Amino acid sequence: MTIRAASGEEGGRLKEIAIAAKQFWGYEPDKVREWADRGDFSPAQLEKLTVFVAEAGEHAIGWCSLEPRGELWWLADLWIEPEWIGKGVGSRLFRHGARHAQREGAKRLEWEAEPNSIGFYAKMGARYVRDSELSEWGRTLSVMGVELNG
Numbered sequence: 197m198t199i200r201a202a203s204g205e206e207g208g209r210l211k212e213i214a215i216a217a218k219q220f221w222g223y224e225p226d227k228v229r230e231w232a233d234r235g236d237f238s239p240a241q242l243e244k245l246t247v248f249v250a251e252a253g254e255h256a257i258g259w260c261s262l263e264p265r266g267e268l269w270w271l272a273d274l275w276i277e278p279e280w281i282g283k284g285v286g287s288r289l290f291r292h293g294a295r296h297a298q299r300e301g302a303k304r305l306e307w308e309a310e311p312n313s314i315g316f317y318a319k320m321g322a323r324y325v326r327d328s329e330l331s332e333w334g335r336t337l338s339v340m341g342v343e344l345n346g
Contacts, residue, residue: 197285199292202247202259204239209256210247211237213275220278221312245272248292250285260289262297262305269297271307290320298344306341314338 218228250258258276262269276286294305308328309317322340
């Protein structure tokens with residue numbers, strides 16, 4: 197498996213991975229498709245973020261996106277193809293993104309964590325920070341964070 201920067205033309209594949217991952221965790225397929233269709237996977241949007249793709253061979257199997265916010269960076273996305281969940285892809289992508297943010301001057305990384313991902317992020321060293329605003333799914337999420345020490 198390798199990790200590389202995403203190209204702006206990969207939005208369709210990244211959307212497919214996000215849909216498959218969200219459905220894997222038991223979300224209703226119609227709601228997931230509606231959620232994904234409201235998302236912006238355009239080249240212009242992807243260029244606003246720092247996006248990394250995990251590949252097996254030449255096939256994208258996961259991705260993460262980061263949004264710089266000064267010394268605090270925001271992990272906007274981390275999605276893995278269901279058949280690759282539990283095989284270290286998410287851990288490698290998370291660590292890759294965190295190291296990149298740190299090299300760019302970030303002192304802290306934060307994100308909204310899906311309920312099924314709390315255990316994963318705790319293993320990555322993250323701690324609960326606060327509750328999020330009410331989500332489009334009608335719930336609050338845990339905002340998690342990790343210090344990026346040199």
